[in-house]
Amino acid sequence: MPKKVDHEARRLEISEALWRIAGTRGLDSVSLRDVAAEADISLGRLQHYFHSRDEMLLFALRHGNRLADQRIRAHIEALTEEPSPRTVLRTCLSTMLPLDEKSRTGLLVAASYFTRAVHDETLRAEAKDGIPQLRALFTDQLRAAAERGDLAPDRATEEEAMLLISLVDGLSAYVLLDVHTPEQALRLLDLHLTNLFDAKERHADH
Amino acid sequence: MPKKVDHEARRLEISEALWRIAGTRGLDSVSLRDVAAEADISLGRLQHYFHSRDEMLLFALRHGNRLADQRIRAHIEALTEEPSPRTVLRTCLSTMLPLDEKSRTGLLVAASYFTRAVHDETLRAEAKDGIPQLRALFTDQLRAAAERGDLAPDRATEEEAMLLISLVDGLSAYVLLDVHTPEQALRLLDLHLTNLFDAKERHADH
Numbered sequence: 001m002p003k004k005v006d007h008e009a010r011r012l013e014i015s016e017a018l019w020r021i022a023g024t025r026g027l028d029s030v031s032l033r034d035v036a037a038e039a040d041i042s043l044g045r046l047q048h049y050f051h052s053r054d055e056m057l058l059f060a061l062r063h064g065n066r067l068a069d070q071r072i073r074a075h076i077e078a079l080t081e082e083p084s085p086r087t088v089l090r091t092c093l094s095t096m097l098p099l100d101e102k103s104r105t106g107l108l109v110a111a112s113y114f115t116r117a118v119h120d121e122t123l124r125a126e127a128k129d130g131i132p133q134l135r136a137l138f139t140d141q142l143r144a145a146a147e148r149g150d151l152a153p154d155r156a157t158e159e160e161a162m163l164l165i166s167l168v169d170g171l172s173a174y175v176l177l178d179v180h181t182p183e184q185a186l187r188l189l190d191l192h193l194t195n196l197f198d199a200k201e202r203h204a205d206h
Numbered sequence: 207m208p209k210k211v212d213h214e215a216r217r218l219e220i221s222e223a224l225w226r227i228a229g230t231r232g233l234d235s236v237s238l239r240d241v242a243a244e245a246d247i248s249l250g251r252l253q254h255y256f257h258s259r260d261e262m263l264l265f266a267l268r269h270g271n272r273l274a275d276q277r278i279r280a281h282i283e284a285l286t287e288e289p290s291p292r293t294v295l296r297t298c299l300s301t302m303l304p305l306d307e308k309s310r311t312g313l314l315v316a317a318s319y320f321t322r323a324v325h326d327e328t329l330r331a332e333a334k335d336g337i338p339q340l341r342a343l344f345t346d347q348l349r350a351a352a353e354r355g356d357l358a359p360d361r362a363t364e365e366e367a368m369l370l371i372s373l374v375d376g377l378s379a380y381v382l383l384d385v386h387t388p389e390q391a392l393r394l395l396d397l398h399l400t401n402l403f404d405a406k407e408r409h410a411d412h
Contacts, residue, residue: 025325026321026324026325027321108321108324111320112321115314115317115321116232118232118382119230119232124384128384131380155401159394162386163373163394166376167369167376168376170372170373173376173379174337174371174375176320177323180368180372187365188368188372192369195405199401
């Protein structure tokens with residue numbers, strides 16, 4: 001294996017050890033030593049790949065974000081030939097909820113990272129990195145829905161897209177805390193989408 | 207000072223030291239020793255009041271929740287004589303957003319606590335402790351609004367109350383990450399409330 005590919009593969013293996021810890025007891029007080037033990041390598045070996053806890057967390061977070069993007073894309077590609085903008089939106093948003101172990105673990109890594117990011121500008125930039133693209137994607141879908149007559153045109157805005165993103169973030173936190181079951185969170189998301197899209201029907205038909 | 211009152215007063219002083227750390231660099235890797243240093247007491251003295259980091263975090267979280275309740279109540283009492291249910295709702299919800307240093311710090315303590323609570327049933331029970339009361343309060347306000355004809359009756363539900371709580375939680379997280387300014391979060395909250403209450407007008411008038 002070329003040296004660079006091998007280096008990346010080792011870093012992914014270590015990330016997976018970190019994720020296993022995140023999924024079972026959380027990362028709150030996890031040290032490089034704990035992760036080395038979980039990955040079954042020495043601390044010195046781990047430090048060859050990651051120089052600090054933050055560097056390791058950052059790598060694991062980026063890896064998790066890539067996996068989440070892939071999950072969203074795979075769910076969209078699995079849809080029927082011509083999914084409506086509303087279906088695309090719901091698919092993306094529900095994939096962001098912790099409905100299975102993988103997305104749950106991804107959110108736990110992100111949450112571990114969150115409290116550090118609040119106090120560190122570099123980490124914060126990374127944590128919010130994907131949000132503008134997500135907002136643009138959702139705004140596009142809302143506009144496409146309005147063009148088809150599925151949504152009131154005045155609801156096809158960046159602000160409505162940010163409401164959707166913020167709501168899913170809050171719903172996810174409450175699933176992790178067992179306030180909502182995953183099913184309840186999905187029903188609440190569907191209620192919000194029904195309110196959003198039905199406003200148009202009410203406006204036009206009643 | 208009676209001994210019990212003194213004990214409680216000392217615990218509050220230590221909590222305030224913890225809160226100062228939460229507001230500046232976060233609690234992610236904060237030890238009892240760090241808090242003792244910030245409170246300007248010895249570690250042994252601190253351990254006289256708190257036997258573990260979790261006990262200290264729990265006390266500080268409960269204290270913070272009490273302060274947040276007091277802030278909400280003070281804001282409601284400052285309203286004009288007969289505030290509408292919609293005004294009461296907006297006042298409660300906006301007080302839950304990190305619009306000033308105190309609520310920001312309170313949310314940071316809660317966030318520090320969050321990742322531990324996900325993996326610990328006792329801590330989780332505490333973290334979600336206030337949510338049923340909040341849901342009941344908001345559901346009551348929605349029902350009162352519907353009775354006055356300010357809200358479509360089918361929107362006066364526990365589910366709409368949970369959407370409001372979940373949304374404010376997500377908006378708050380994004381303010382802490384600098385995705386939204388506090389003003390933008392407040393505008394998004396107002397957009398959601400307008401959508402909620404205007405659905406009725408659209409239904410009835412157009």
